[in-house]
Amino acid sequence: MSKSMQRGRPKAQEPRIFLVGLGRGAAGALLFGIPMLMTMELWELGFYMERHRLFLLLLANVPLLIFLADRVGFERTTTLIQACRDANIAYGLGVLMSAGILILFGDIKIGMPFSEIVGKIAIQAVPASIGALLGRSQLGGSSDDQHGGKHDDSNDGDNAARDDNEDAVPDELSTSYAQELMLMAVGALFLNLNVAPTEEIVLISFKMTPWHALATMIISIGIMHAFVYVVAFKGTHEMPAGTPWWHAFFRFTLPGYIVSMSISFFVLWTFGRLDAVASTQALMFVIVLSFPGSIGAAAARLIL
Amino acid sequence: MxxxxxxxxxxxxxxxxxxxxxxxxxxxxxxxxxxxxxxxxxxEEDQSPSFRTAIIQKSAIESGVRVEFEIENLSTRTAAAVVVRGEIRDGITVVESAEAMIDYVPAQSKSSGAIIFSTDPGEKAVWVGAVGYSDP
CATH class of the missing domain: 1.20.5 (Single alpha-helices involved in coiled-coils or other helix-helix interfaces)
Structure with a gap:
């Protein structure tokens, strides 16, 4: 069955498969978007944050979505055009779901200024659209339409990993280095959007001394590395035999932490948290936000 | 598979x-x-918060006069719930006073806000300063 889905689906089934994909996307948008849809600070940001920053966030989301659609998506894609189409659909789903839920919660009402309504929906659409694309990988069906009939080519255990890297199936585990970093960026962005709007990020960094911040950095990096290479989750990464541990630490974990810090900085700046704040204090915010960010980055490498 | x-x-x-x-x-x-x-x-030395306030702009609005201010925390410790009081003074008598609360003034950083007076200070002196805060 899986084979027939992968190679030449029957024409009649296509709309149905597409609708199922849409449903998964909507479910993903809901599942991953709901914590943010129920966060007061994010509603407020929707009307007071500076419009050029909101615009930049909305723009930055586009390449991330295309990348996600290509890598994960809510249906199998083979070309860039398809990935763009799916990213577009996901963004649309994100907007629709956000608007629907905000109306349901009475957070958007008739008579509100147009810019407030648009702002509230726009900011929620970012995490919701990411969620829409995670729908497929997290809510099922993936192994069915992914890996069908692939194992026929005789892979023996040792060189299987290398085969992966040359595989043509896009969502097979053949991630280039840049893609791996991009994945971490998506994971970090997603978790950051969850927590960055809350006042707690700022409050925590005010409660911390620089010593706490140093410890947080070390622990964040440690958790990132452990998540991916030590704790045996499904999807954990293995190093080829005989490679010292610090190879992966330098090539993936440290750049991953820098990616996470950069995303944290971008999100904090977008939300206007860094305005008129001294640089040391701003760095503390970034370190605090990078803690969930790095967990998100590491988790993204495992689950996507 | x-x-x-x-x-x-x-x-x-x-x-x-x-x-x-x-x-x-x-x-x-x-x-x-x-x-x-x-x-x-x-x-880092453990300093207590100390503030410097400055009036940025005065503008007439419907309900009176808005005095926008900027408050800077000169120390290395953040202050929360900073109460900023503004007073219109005529010599030593206070004609009108009003308060604004700033959630946080981070260490060595600036925050801003405004105080609204119902009377126009005109030529009278306007004083704005922090009168209290809490530790975050």
Missing amino acids: TEISRRPHSEKKDPHWVEWAVGIVSGLLILTIMGWVGFEAIT
Whole structure:
């Protein structure tokens, strides 16, 4: 069955498969978007944050979505055009779901200024659209339409990993280095959007001394590395035999932490948290936000 | 078929030099940041918050006069719930006073707000300053 889905689906089934994909996307948008849809600070940001920053966030989301659609998506894609189409659909789903839920919660009402309504929906659409694309990988069906009939080519255990890297199936585990970093960026962005709007990020960094911040950095990096290479989750990464541990630490974990810090900085700046704040204090915010960010980055490498 | 999805991801045996370059640059960046934070940790003195307020602008609005101010925390400790009071003074008598609360004034950073008076200060002196705060 899986084979027939992968190679030449029957024409009649296509709309149905597409609708199922849409449903998964909507479910993903809901599942991953709901914590943010129920966060007061994010509603407020929707009307007071500076419009050029909101615009930049909305723009930055586009390449991330295309990348996600290509890598994960809510249906199998083979070309860039398809990935763009799916990213577009996901963004649309994100907007629709956000608007629907905000109306349901009475957070958007008739008579509100147009810019407030648009702002509230726009900011929620970012995490919701990411969620829409995670729908497929997290809510099922993936192994069915992914890996069908692939194992026929005789892979023996040792060189299987290398085969992966040359595989043509896009969502097979053949991630280039840049893609791996991009994945971490998506994971970090997603978790950051969850927590960055809350006042707690700022409050925590005010409660911390620089010593706490140093410890947080070390622990964040440690958790990132452990998540991916030590704790045996499904999807954990293995190093080829005989490679010292610090190879992966330098090539993936440290750049991953820098990616996470950069995303944290971008999100904090977008939300206007860094305005008129001294640089040391701003760095503390970034370190605090990078803690969930790095967990998100590491988790993204495992689950996507 | 199912074995594929269960097989752990595996890193390449012969990574491209770019991976090492990125890794080393990242390592250096992290060390720099840690050095910076570490330096702060060692040299920081525990000061109590101290403020400097400045009036930025006065403008007439429907309900009176709005006095916008900026408050700067000169110390290395953040203050929360900072109460800023503004007074219109005529000599030693206070004609009108009003307050604004600033959620946070982070260490060595600025926050801003406004106080609204119902009377126009005109030529009278306007004083704005912090009168209290809490520790976050």
